[in-house]
Amino acid sequence: MRVPEKPSLDGLEAKWGEWWETTGTYRFDRSKTREQIFAIDTPPPTASGSLHIGHVMSYTHTDIVARYRRMRGREVFYPIGWDDNGLATERRVQNYFGVRPDPSLPYDPTFDVTALERPDDDRPVRVSRPNFIELCERVTAEDEKAFESLFRLLGLSVDWTQTYTTIGEHSRRVSQRGFLRLARKGLAYTAEAPTLWDVDFQTPVAQAEIEDRERDGQYHRIAFDRSDGGRVEIETSRPELIPACVALVAHPDDDRYHDLVGSTVTTPLFRVPVPVVAHHLADPEKGTGIAMICTFGDVTDVTWWRELGLPARVVVRRDGTLAEGRFGEPGWESEDAGAANAAMAELTDKASNQARRRIVELLREAGALLDEPTPVRHVVKFYEKGDRPLEVITSRQWFVRTLDRRDDLLARGRELSWHPSFMGARFATWVEGLNQDWAISRQRFFGVPFPVWFRLDDEAEPLYDDPIFADEATLPVDPSADVPPGFTAEQRGRPGGFIGDPDVMDTWATSSLTPQIAGHWEDDDDLFRRVFPMDMRPQAHDIIRTWLFYTVLRADLEHDSLPWSNAVISGFVLDPDRKKMSKSKGNVVVPTEVFERHSSDAVRYWAGSARLGYDAAFDEQQMKVGRRLAIKILNASRFALSMEAAPGDVTEPLDRSMLASLREVVRQATEAFDDYEHAKALDLVERFFWGFTDDYLELVKQRAYGVHGAEKAGSAVAALHQALDVLLRLFAPFLPYVTEEVWSWWREGSVHRAAWPSASELDVADGADPEIYEVSAGALTAIRKEKALAKVSLRIPVERATVRDTGARLAKLELGAADLREAGNVQILETEPADAASVDVVLAQPAQQA
RNA sequence: GGGCGCUUAGCUCAGCUGGAAGAGCGUCGCCCUUACAAGGCGAAGGUCGCAGGUUCGAGCCCUGCAGCGCCCACCA
Numbered sequence: 001m002r003v004p005e006k007p008s009l010d011g012l013e014a015k016w017g018e019w020w021e022t023t024g025t026y027r028f029d030r031s032k033t034r035e036q037i038f039a040i041d042t043p044p045p046t047a048s049g050s051l052h053i054g055h056v057m058s059y060t061h062t063d064i065v066a067r068y069r070r071m072r073g074r075e076v077f078y079p080i081g082w083d084d085n086g087l088a089t090e091r092r093v094q095n096y097f098g099v100r101p102d103p104s105l106p107y108d109p110t111f112d113v114t115a116l117e118r119p120d121d122d123r124p125v126r127v128s129r130p131n132f133i134e135l136c137e138r139v140t141a142e143d144e145k146a147f148e149s150l151f152r153l154l155g156l157s158v159d160w161t162q163t164y165t166t167i168g169e170h171s172r173r174v175s176q177r178g179f180l181r182l183a184r185k186g187l188a189y190t191a192e193a194p195t196l197w198d199v200d201f202q203t204p205v206a207q208a209e210i211e212d213r214e215r216d217g218q219y220h221r222i223a224f225d226r227s228d229g230g231r232v233e234i235e236t237s238r239p240e241l242i243p244a245c246v247a248l249v250a251h252p253d254d255d256r257y258h259d260l261v262g263s264t265v266t267t268p269l270f271r272v273p274v275p276v277v278a279h280h281l282a283d284p285e286k287g288t289g290i291a292m293i294c295t296f297g298d299v300t301d302v303t304w305w306r307e308l309g310l311p312a313r314v315v316v317r318r319d320g321t322l323a324e325g326r327f328g329e330p331g332w333e334s335e336d337a338g339a340a341n342a343a344m345a346e347l348t349d350k351a352s353n354q355a356r357r358r359i360v361e362l363l364r365e366a367g368a369l370l371d372e373p374t375p376v377r378h379v380v381k382f383y384e385k386g387d388r389p390l391e392v393i394t395s396r397q398w399f400v401r402t403l404d405r406r407d408d409l410l411a412r413g414r415e416l417s418w419h420p421s422f423m424g425a426r427f428a429t430w431v432e433g434l435n436q437d438w439a440i441s442r443q444r445f446f447g448v449p450f451p452v453w454f455r456l457d458d459e460a461e462p463l464y465d466d467p468i469f470a471d472e473a474t475l476p477v478d479p480s481a482d483v484p485p486g487f488t489a490e491q492r493g494r495p496g497g498f499i500g501d502p503d504v505m506d507t508w509a510t511s512s513l514t515p516q517i518a519g520h521w522e523d524d525d526d527l528f529r530r531v532f533p534m535d536m537r538p539q540a541h542d543i544i545r546t547w548l549f550y551t552v553l554r555a556d557l558e559h560d561s562l563p564w565s566n567a568v569i570s571g572f573v574l575d576p577d578r579k580k581m582s583k584s585k586g587n588v589v590v591p592t593e594v595f596e597r598h599s600s601d602a603v604r605y606w607a608g609s610a611r612l613g614y615d616a617a618f619d620e621q622q623m624k625v626g627r628r629l630a631i632k633i634l635n636a637s638r639f640a641l642s643m644e645a646a647p648g649d650v651t652e653p654l655d656r657s658m659l660a661s662l663r664e665v666v667r668q669a670t671e672a673f674d675d676y677e678h679a680k681a682l683d684l685v686e687r688f689f690w691g692f693t694d695d696y697l698e699l700v701k702q703r704a705y706g707v708h709g710a711e712k713a714g715s716a717v718a719a720l721h722q723a724l725d726v727l728l729r730l731f732a733p734f735l736p737y738v739t740e741e742v743w744s745w746w747r748e749g750s751v752h753r754a755a756w757p758s759a760s761e762l763d764v765a766d767g768a769d770p771e772i773y774e775v776s777a778g779a780l781t782a783i784r785k786e787k788a789l790a791k792v793s794l795r796i797p798v799e800r801a802t803v804r805d806t807g808a809r810l811a812k813l814e815l816g817a818a819d820l821r822e823a824g825n826v827q828i829l830e831t832e833p834a835d836a837a838s839v840d841v842v843l844a845q846p847a848q849q850a
Numbered sequence: 851g852g853g854c855g856c857u858u859a860g861c862u863c864a865g866c867u868g869g870a871a872g873a874g875c876g877u878c879g880c881c882c883u884u885a886c887a888a889g890g891c892g893a894a895g896g897u898c899g900c901a902g903g904u905u906c907g908a909g910c911c912c913u914g915c916a917g918c919g920c921c922c923a924c925c926a
Contacts, residue, residue: 007885007886212922212923212924212925215925217925219926234926235926236925236926237925237926238925238926249926282926283926286926287926288926289926290926291926292926293926294926297925297926298925298926299925300925300926301926376925378924378925379923379924379925380925381925389925420855422854422855423854425853425854425855425921426853426854426920426921426922428853429852429853429854429921429922429923430921430922432922433922433923541920541921542920542921544921545921545922572920609862609863609874610863611863613855614855614856615919615920616862617861617862617863619861619862619875621861621862621874621875621876622862622874622875624875624888625874625875627888628888628889631886631888631889632885632886632889634885634886635885635886635889636885636886637885638885638886639885639886640885642885668866679863679864680864680866683864683873686874687873693885693886694890694891697885698883701884701885705884781891781892784891784892785891785892785893787880787881787891787892788879788880788881788891788892788893789879789880789892789893790880791879791880791881792880792881793880793881793882793883794881794883794890794891795881795883
């Protein structure tokens with residue numbers, strides 16, 4: 001036994017972090033079977049971002065579970081990845097190196113960024129996509145080192161040999177293979193369709209990436225001309241789309257417009273004849289009850305356009321500006337094409353809000369604006385990272401079928417165990433609200449390319465209906481550099497030749513395969529069978545509709561199973577004012593500084609006290625408490641282990657009673673852990689521990705020193721050792737450093753590979769009554785209280801202490817009476833049966849006058 | 851508008867299947883006690899959001915309301 005004189009928390013992180021690594025404490029043993037393994041689908045944090053205190057909390061939650069399961073005998077598969085695939089990295093690399101990816105360029109194997117010559121005008125240098133990806137990997141490797149060191153400091157018990165990056169070759173291969181499998185089954189398809197589109201990023205946006213924002217807008221009341229010479233009034237917030245109007249629509253049951261349905265009206269300014277149609281989605285309550293259908297103002301327009309078989313007249317370009325007038329051409333009929341094109345010319349090249357201002361003037365001049373616009377606060381759809389409202393733009397994209405799988409997905413959501421359970425409702429709400437298939441292609445440059453080429457016809461126009469898919473054996477491929485089977489490089493871009501699909505996949509198309517990536521699906525079937533479906537997906541609630549949903553979808557489509565059996569959802573960390581922490585509010589906390597101030601165990605204690613699914617306040621006070629607890633564990637352990645008496649048999653009733661009480665704590669903490677209620681487990685263990693130090697240690701101190709002989713001392717020392725041994729293991733998932741430190745003083749190996757405490761190892765407490773300990777500790781507390789109230793030292797002798805309680809409890813007190821007398825320095829201890837419990841204390845020395 | 855969660859001491863939160871309101875922090879007081887003074891012991895502090903109901907009994911169950919947070923829907 002090597003117990004230090006002055007134990008300390010300082011340096012424990014470095015000492016044990018290194019030891020765990022060199023001894024491979026957390027190394028995954030892949031020889032274990034699926035039943036023996038506990039597999040975790042760890043979230044890959046975004047490289048190029050920074051880790052914040054919210055990560056610290058949720059990753060600690062995961063680690064607590066991992067450590068518990070490991071101690072329960074499961075071989076924990078605990079890999080980690082870095083999400084370096086996506087816009088954040090793309091932008092960073094562009095700025096860092098002054099380059100821009102260009103999918104039309106071939107890969108240059110001799111490319112050397114350090115020798116890069118910048119043009120004088122400071123314009124970015126074009127590089128091929130594969131070269132660009134190499135640069136991304138280089139930059140993100142730096143971020144990943146920083147992340148790793150923070151996670152190591154936090155004490156995550158991940159296997160650092162099982163790491164992956166979402167842009168790495170392995171992830172690209174899995175991602176492309178996953179896509180090919182979907183395409184082959186017809187579950188991924190390409191189509192030219194109206195899609196929500198960000199005009200700044202110039203890329204489609206999936207439903208999951210959309211957020212609503214309240215914006216000020218205006219309603220404009222506008223007159224359309226009826227064929228009978230009358231007018232019909234509509235209300236719109238987007239008058240600039242009048243040239244794109246293809247119909248008016250009213251509800252079939254709306255009597256006001258009953259006669260109008262089936263007739264033709266004429267749009268103002270552009271003089272385009274459009275039909276009046278009926279559809280149940282038209283809301284009689286909104287505006288005037290009759291609405292303009294444009295191609296396309298919003299998603300409802302798309303529904304109307306599709307279901308009513310309307311023509312398309314598109315006026316908004318991909319960059320959000322308005323196009324030139326084409327009135328008079330086929331499909332652009334107008335009663336006065338000249339005037340229509342003249343009006344359109346006033347709007348051409350303007351962004352929609354500028355065009356809106358101009359057309360309002362034109363409408364006013366033409367007498368078609370019936371009232372001055374009325375301000376309105378309404379909700380507009382935005383790309384979550386975007387600055388301007390989304391437009392609906394028609395483009396060719398790859399989609400994954402989700403709409404027709406809603407029932408399946410809802411069933412998967414019910415099959416999954418959610419912790420806490422109410423989080424399942426968010427998933428169900430999301431699935432029920434799906435209104436479009438998942439658009440997975442992005443017109444960006446950095447990302448996983450589609451393993452697809454298109455044949456070119458004699459005019460060198462792509463034939464999209466018959467894509468050429470890559471052979472799975474050749475993955476990953478980059479169609480901008482690689483040549484499809486049966487073609488030669490010279491045929492690229494030539495009539496009768498081919499072109500590569502220039503698009504990349506949505507990052508979620510890769511992230512949704514993290515179980516397959518980490519488990520080496522198809523590349524290592526043996527491993528995959530041992531870890532998939534996994535046991536647990538930890539994540540925060542904000543990405544249920546993205547990461548969680550898409551991962552469930554992919555596993556359902558590819559493996560016809562859930563990807564994991566448990567979803568463990570952490571809350572957010574709020575600042576002490578209950579505000580969400582964010583960079584823009586300037587209230588973010590730098591995790592490394594927090595670790596320095598309080599120690600890793602202390603920070604983990606704070607995180608471990610927070611329940612799953614509920615937001616937690618960032619609370620340094622709580623970390624101080626954690627630090628104090630860790631120090632207390634050091635000191636109490638040193639004390640318990642420094643007794644000179646040899647441990648003997650645990651025979652004293654008080655000792656056995658304490659162990660019986662501990663056994664109940666083990667039972668309850670285990671139950672809490674099995675229910676993913678780690679905060680409850682921590683509370684139980686901590687509560688017992690403080691009682692153990694305040695009461696039990698005090699009660700048995702003298703006896704352990706040997707005042708009643710070696711045998712009774714041996715019982716106390718043995719009980720102290722046994723309790724400490726169990727307590728260290730109970731604390732180990734929460735406080736890995738301090739428990740490992742104490743464990744190393746007197747035990748072999750790592751506490752983190754020791755077995756979780758069981759009831760059977762405490763069988764010395766069989767038949768023992770926990771109440772003996774409870775009654776004795778209660779009496780000691782009462783005596784201490786009297787001394788505190790009398791403002792005297794705890795050493796002051798008690799002349800007489802009279803304990804009143806029920807006969808049964810007094811009988812139990814008798815069994816601990818000898819220890820109680822010593823601990824309280826009681827000269828005469830007497831008992832008196834009574835209905836209500838109380839303690840009378842007569843101090844030997846009167847209270848000092850103040 | 852629909853849904854989920856929350857509302858308990860100044861603060862952060864526990865309160866299991868209904869059975870005498872709890873912890874920690876903070877505040878205040880005391881104690882150098884041979885593990886720990888960057889300690890320890892103790893005290894004060896609550897109309898359990900509001901209103902009904904069920905029950906012998908409600909912080910807990912039911913109904914309604916209010917406030918806060920989040921999710922979803924909502925562009926005429």
